[in-house]
Amino acid sequence: MLSIGEFSRACQVTIKTLRHYDKIDLLKPAYIDAQSGYRYYETEQVPQLLLIQRLKRYGFSLAEIQQLLFTKDKCLLAAKLSAQKNILEQQLAQVSVIMYELEQHLADFERTGDIMSYQNKYQIVLKETEDLAVVGYRQQMSVDDFGQAYGKLFERVAREHCQPTGPVMAFYHDRVFDPDNSDIEVAVPVAAGQADHVISGSLCAVTIHHGAYASMADAYGALTAWIDDNGYEVIAAPYDIYWKNHQNGVSNVEQWETEIRFPIAKR
Amino acid sequence: MLSIGEFSRACQVTIKTLRHYDKIDLLKPAYIDAQSGYRYYETEQVPQLLLIQRLKRYGFSLAEIQQLLFTKDKCLLAAKLSAQKNILEQQLAQVSVIMYELEQHLADFERTGDIMSYQNKYQIVLKETEDLAVVGYRQQMSVDDFGQAYGKLFERVAREHCQPTGPVMAFYHDRVFDPDNSDIEVAVPVAAGQADHVISGSLCAVTIHHGAYASMADAYGALTAWIDDNGYEVIAAPYDIYWKNHQNGVSNVEQWETEIRFPIAKR
DNA sequence: TGTAAAACCTGACCTTAGGGCAGAGTCAAG
DNA sequence: CTTGACTCTGCCCTAAGGTCAGGTTTTACA
Numbered sequence: 001m002l003s004i005g006e007f008s009r010a011c012q013v014t015i016k017t018l019r020h021y022d023k024i025d026l027l028k029p030a031y032i033d034a035q036s037g038y039r040y041y042e043t044e045q046v047p048q049l050l051l052i053q054r055l056k057r058y059g060f061s062l063a064e065i066q067q068l069l070f071t072k073d074k075c076l077l078a079a080k081l082s083a084q085k086n087i088l089e090q091q092l093a094q095v096s097v098i099m100y101e102l103e104q105h106l107a108d109f110e111r112t113g114d115i116m117s118y119q120n121k122y123q124i125v126l127k128e129t130e131d132l133a134v135v136g137y138r139q140q141m142s143v144d145d146f147g148q149a150y151g152k153l154f155e156r157v158a159r160e161h162c163q164p165t166g167p168v169m170a171f172y173h174d175r176v177f178d179p180d181n182s183d184i185e186v187a188v189p190v191a192a193g194q195a196d197h198v199i200s201g202s203l204c205a206v207t208i209h210h211g212a213y214a215s216m217a218d219a220y221g222a223l224t225a226w227i228d229d230n231g232y233e234v235i236a237a238p239y240d241i242y243w244k245n246h247q248n249g250v251s252n253v254e255q256w257e258t259e260i261r262f263p264i265a266k267r
Numbered sequence: 268m269l270s271i272g273e274f275s276r277a278c279q280v281t282i283k284t285l286r287h288y289d290k291i292d293l294l295k296p297a298y299i300d301a302q303s304g305y306r307y308y309e310t311e312q313v314p315q316l317l318l319i320q321r322l323k324r325y326g327f328s329l330a331e332i333q334q335l336l337f338t339k340d341k342c343l344l345a346a347k348l349s350a351q352k353n354i355l356e357q358q359l360a361q362v363s364v365i366m367y368e369l370e371q372h373l374a375d376f377e378r379t380g381d382i383m384s385y386q387n388k389y390q391i392v393l394k395e396t397e398d399l400a401v402v403g404y405r406q407q408m409s410v411d412d413f414g415q416a417y418g419k420l421f422e423r424v425a426r427e428h429c430q431p432t433g434p435v436m437a438f439y440h441d442r443v444f445d446p447d448n449s450d451i452e453v454a455v456p457v458a459a460g461q462a463d464h465v466i467s468g469s470l471c472a473v474t475i476h477h478g479a480y481a482s483m484a485d486a487y488g489a490l491t492a493w494i495d496d497n498g499y500e501v502i503a504a505p506y507d508i509y510w511k512n513h514q515n516g517v518s519n520v521e522q523w524e525t526e527i528r529f530p531i532a533k534r
Numbered sequence: 535t536g537t538a539a540a541a542c543c544t545g546a547c548c549t550t551a552g553g554g555c556a557g558a559g560t561c562a563a564g
Numbered sequence: 565c566t567t568g569a570c571t572c573t574g575c576c577c578t579a580a581g582g583t584c585a586g587g588t589t590t591t592a593c594a
Contacts, residue, residue: 002491003590004541005541005542008444009441010492011487011488012446014446014581015443015541015542019543035589037589038589038590039542043491046491050386050484051382054368056580057365057481058365077382078373078376081376082373085369092362098355099352099356101321102348102351113341119318174276176272177276177280179281217280217317220277221313224276225313228273229310282571283552286552287552291551300560303572305561305570329551330550442541
């Protein structure tokens with residue numbers, strides 16, 4: 001039998017945390033003195049708490065841990081651990097990309113003495129686009145669910161025996177920005193006869209974003225500011241064209257290229 | 268002039284976030300209509316908000332970002348960015364270690380079918396230790412401030428021309444566990460004449476922990492449970508001996524070795 | 535056995551960076 | 565003038581505990 005303080009020291013966990021776990025029914029003391037309210041733990045609970053702390057390190061939330069401890073199906077449990085490993089892998093990749101961004105930024109800053117200088121790299125051009133026949137797949141989704149949408153689009157492309165004539169695009173039909181409930185259409189250009197609908201050509205403000213998607217807001221910002229400053233207004237859904245991507249075989253994120261188009265007209 | 272909705276779309280930031288930044292004085296709209304309360308932003312504020320989002324990606328808190336934007340000293344600013352880069356690097360290393368832990372755990376689990384099987388690796392032995400003459404440096408500190416303490420200890424060792432006769436150790440004098448306010452003493456064994464004080468030998472429960480320090484709680488837990496189960500009690504501050512470490516040239520975390528000793532006596 | 539220190543209890547409020555909702559006011563187009 | 569889109573304030577909520585305040589219990593020692 002261990003008092004809460006002994007148990008806390010044994011597992012390197014604060015007393016507050018133990019009381020919290022008691023309250024949310026994640027780990028109840030083996031015995032509570034009815035009169036004093038003191039909590040006492042068995043030595044067999046030590047490995048249980050250590051497992052909880054370990055799962056926490058893996059990145060599971062306490063609610064998820066509760067589920068996991070309850071899971072009797074060993075395959076399911078292993079699958080969840082495996083899934084978490086993939087999530088950690090993704091995190092690792094994201095942090096690497098951000099570190100690269102930070103290094104570039106720091107270099108720009110030390111060269112120019114201007115903390116904003118990294119933003120000058122967007123060259124904005126006016127372009128008259130042609131009509132574009134596409135097959136599209138449109139849905140309310142999180143911006144992180146792109147992968148899924150790609151999948152569904154290409155299922156359809158395969159089913160209808162279409163031949164894509166250019167790289168994948170994404171249209172942003174939203175009126176309000178909401179990252180996990182966006183009205184996005186992914187599309188590929190196809191021959192006119194096979195098309196779903198046609199994007200009418202128009203005057204567009206265009207720029208090219210180099211690198212990962214985390215910093216694409218920079219390009220959007222530069223474009224929107226330019227459009228407002230030059231007396232234009234946006235007249236249709238802006239869209240991205242993914243020229244260089246892991247999908248077309250460019251694995252090095254730093255070499256990705258995305259064209260961003262805002263259909264515009266004079267105000 | 269951009270309405271809050273336009274500004275939000277331009278920078279890919281939710282309206283709620285913009286109102287929050289207004290409230291905490293991080294980014295105030297250029298103009299607020301006195302009668303309607305509507306917020307309006309200038310296009311020049313777009314790069315400002317984009318910078319804020321970027322610093323947020325780097326891992327700064329909003330409070331830190333406020334400080335950074337206020338900082339006029341460019342060297343200081345560059346230093347803070349650089350420091351953040353180091354923090355990201357550390358995070359990267361930590362996540363790698365955790366992924367390795369997870370992989371090992373998953374392998375153990377799939378081999379044995381027991382989610383706890385990873386904990387059976389601690390062999391606990393009883394050992395009668397000798398008196399130990401040491402030079403130590405004791406302070407209230409966070410468990411993450413070990414590096415600092417090492418530094419101070421070795422400054423002193425150098426100043427007093429002591430010759431360490433063994434690897435570094437750490438004593439945990441705390442009665443309550445509190446990770447960022449721990450009463451820790453780092454020490455090295457020296458020749459008897461040069462010693463600061465002497466650690467009396469006693470019966471000890473001992474085990475060896477292999478690998479990174481994140482999972483050392485497992486070893487503590489195993490020891491404490493063993494001590495309680497076998498009718499002993501802890502009679503002095505437990506301590507670690509860092510046999511293999513980055514300090515003695517073992518860079519591969521998986522090969523680190525730490526001996527953990529709990530001075531005990533029959534209850 | 536008495537007392538003081540150490541350990542433990544509950545409960546209320548605080549943290550980050552916003553999200554969700556209700557209810558009301560405002561703007562722009564037809 | 566109406567309708568729909570847009571925006572406002574204000575209140576409560578999140579995860580995983582941390583930080584008091586004020587009171588009770590246990591333990592160690594004289």
